[in-house]
Amino acid sequence: MKITVIKQGFQDLVQDLGRDGYTHIGISPTGAADKVSMKIANLFLGNHINDAVLEITLFGGTYLFDMPTTICLSGSHFPATIRGEEVPFNKPITILKGDILSIGGSTSGARCYLAVQDGFNVADLLGSSSTHLMSKSGGFRGRNLQKEDQLAYNEPEKRYFPIDRKFPIDYNRSIIRATPGLQHSLFDKPTQELFFSKEYTVSHQSNRMGIRIHGPKIQKRTPEDMITEGLPLGAVQVTGDGDSIITFVDHQTTGGYPKIANVIAADMHKVGQLRPGDMFTFELITMDKAETLYLAQEQILK
Amino acid sequence: MDQNTFKEPIISPASDRSIMIQFNAEISEYIHQQVHFYSTLLLEDHEDKISNLSPAYNSILVRLKEGISLWRTIAKLKQLFSENHEIKVADKTRIKIPVCYEGEFAPDLARVASHTGLSIEQIIHKHTTGKYLIYFLGFSPGFPYVGGMDQNLETPRLESPRTIVPAGSVAIGGKQTGIYPIQSPGGWNIIGRTPLTLFNWSQVKTPALPMGATIEFKSITKEAFHDNQESLF
Numbered sequence: 270m271k272i273t274v275i276k277q278g279f280q281d282l283v284q285d286l287g288r289d290g291y292t293h294i295g296i297s298p299t300g301a302a303d304k305v306s307m308k309i310a311n312l313f314l315g316n317h318i319n320d321a322v323l324e325i326t327l328f329g330g331t332y333l334f335d336m337p338t339t340i341c342l343s344g345s346h347f348p349a350t351i352r353g354e355e356v357p358f359n360k361p362i363t364i365l366k367g368d369i370l371s372i373g374g375s376t377s378g379a380r381c382y383l384a385v386q387d388g389f390n391v392a393d394l395l396g397s398s399s400t401h402l403m404s405k406s407g408g409f410r411g412r413n414l415q416k417e418d419q420l421a422y423n424e425p426e427k428r429y430f431p432i433d434r435k436f437p438i439d440y441n442r443s444i445i446r447a448t449p450g451l452q453h454s455l456f457d458k459p460t461q462e463l464f465f466s467k468e469y470t471v472s473h474q475s476n477r478m479g480i481r482i483h484g485p486k487i488q489k490r491t492p493e494d495m496i497t498e499g500l501p502l503g504a505v506q507v508t509g510d511g512d513s514i515i516t517f518v519d520h521q522t523t524g525g526y527p528k529i530a531n532v533i534a535a536d537m538h539k540v541g542q543l544r545p546g547d548m549f550t551f552e553l554i555t556m557d558k559a560e561t562l563y564l565a566q567e568q569i570l571k
Numbered sequence: 572m573d574q575n576t577f578k579e580p581i582i583s584p585a586s587d588r589s590i591m592i593q594f595n596a597e598i599s600e601y602i603h604q605q606v607h608f609y610s611t612l613l614l615e616d617h618e619d620k621i622s623n624l625s626p627a628y629n630s631i632l633v634r635l636k637e638g639i640s641l642w643r644t645i646a647k648l649k650q651l652f653s654e655n656h657e658i659k660v661a662d663k664t665r666i667k668i669p670v671c672y673e674g675e676f677a678p679d680l681a682r683v684a685s686h687t688g689l690s691i692e693q694i695i696h697k698h699t700t701g702k703y704l705i706y707f708l709g710f711s712p713g714f715p716y717v718g719g720m721d722q723n724l725e726t727p728r729l730e731s732p733r734t735i736v737p738a739g740s741v742a743i744g745g746k747q748t749g750i751y752p753i754q755s756p757g758g759w760n761i762i763g764r765t766p767l768t769l770f771n772w773s774q775v776k777t778p779a780l781p782m783g784a785t786i787e788f789k790s791i792t793k794e795a796f797h798d799n800q801e802s803l804f
Contacts, residue, residue: 292623294775295708395775404712404753406772451585499625499632501586522625523709531586559587560641567638
């Protein structure tokens with residue numbers, strides 16, 4: 270059972286929740302850029318939340334299914350059709366043998382997720398199906414799907430789908446909440462205030478390793494360099510030229526730029542939906558509030 | 572740095588899902604042994620709480636598993652570090668790495684020569700007499716951060732990084748030297764290449780160049796390079 274790519278999308282990647290346990294070897298966890306939407310797509314199908322999905326970025330492709338199954342699309346809205354009919358998001362959709370799914374360009378954020386019942390089937394690499402682009406490993410041959418590729422999916426078992434599930438998730442990516450970063454004290458008070466008050470624009474030089482953002486030029490107090498250390502997901506690194514980079518899912522595991530802030534875990538899915546040209550502000554919140562929001566989101570996605 | 576001046580590390584949230592354990596702000600073998608000992612201990616004994624950790628020169632970043640409490644874990648780590656542990660790390664493994672410092676394997680050797688004022692022979696001599704401690708692995712899969720380069724070899728990074736640095740490339744970036752286990756982008760001056768395979772997905776748990784080992788480079792000819800397509804596994 271497989272899909273065949275008839276027309277290639279911008280960057281279709283097989284992803285799951287990531288490959289944990291190897292950052293001390295320099296291997297970043299990767300995984301879906303918006304894990305919230307990826308989990309929701311799986312939950313609508315009664316899948317395990319870690320089942321492998323297809324992550325579709327900016328615009329999708331055209332895919333032929335050779336056997337019946339059920340699919341679900343979730344995340345930012347991309348126009349999608351089967352047999353000339355529009356495919357609704359966040360709903361299980363029956364697929365017949367020979368159906369062709371066409372996905373266009375996003376009308377909102379950067380990514381949507383295509384889940385298939387019981388998941389896509391790729392070779393396991395260290396306990397995960399995620400594509401690790403830097404080393405061209407994992408996922409589907411370590412790369413994005415291309416025309417004529419055939420991606421296998423698992424044989425679906427008969428199942429009653431959960432209906433009318435609601436997931437009250439905040440997708441407003443114009444405000445991204447953050448806690449103080451590990452080196453925030455290297456920046457003086459007015460600089461910190463500037464950072465949390467001005468608007469940022471997402472650069473075209475953004476990818477799954479980091480989201481580069483333009484805004485007010487931020488400088489640290491002292492010229493001396495810091496000692497390279499581990500990078501937390503969502504760390505906002507201030508580079509020498511005053512731009513900032515939000516550390517993202519394919520990030521290098523260590524880095525030497527000072528971190529002024531850190532996007533909260535409960536808003537990382539918004540970072541996965543940022544697209545070039547998007548404008549947003551950071552909102553400073555406390556670590557306690559951030560943890561409360563994270564635990565509340567975990568409850569919703571059970 | 573020795574045990575009299577060693578201070579208990581500072582343990583604080585790095586984000587709402589990660590914790591930074593910060594030792595004295597310096598790069599030294601003594602601190603390295605602390606980092607090595609505690610990161611091994613945490614990896615072995617706290618798998619239930621920790622999804623990932625990143626040791627570095629003088630710190631350990633701990634990333635939490637889903638649902639694990641940030642503040643309770645910080646309290647537990649503080650408890651762990653207040654106890655007395657005998658810092659024991661395995662004896663340093665010595666790894667000899669053959670490197671061909673010639674031709675297409677060494678595109679930036681001339682740049683290093685003109686910057687340092689050293690001859691090619693002097694550069695190779697200094698680079699091959701060094702003993703390099705692997706402080707930790709980071710950046711990309713299997714990439715070792717090593718210390719111990721002769722500071723006469725210091726050469727600034729390239730103005731613009733290369734998009735492709737071949738696997739096995741040996742390079743100098745500022746005060747550091749390094750070796751690229753997989754093909755990746757990079758901005759360091761490439762001065763040679765080893766024929767050895769240095770990263771292997773099927774043996775990730777026993778990396779070819781592990782934290783705490785010592786590397787020595789050995790100069791080989793192009794002919795030897797082509798005869799030497801072996802791996803360190």
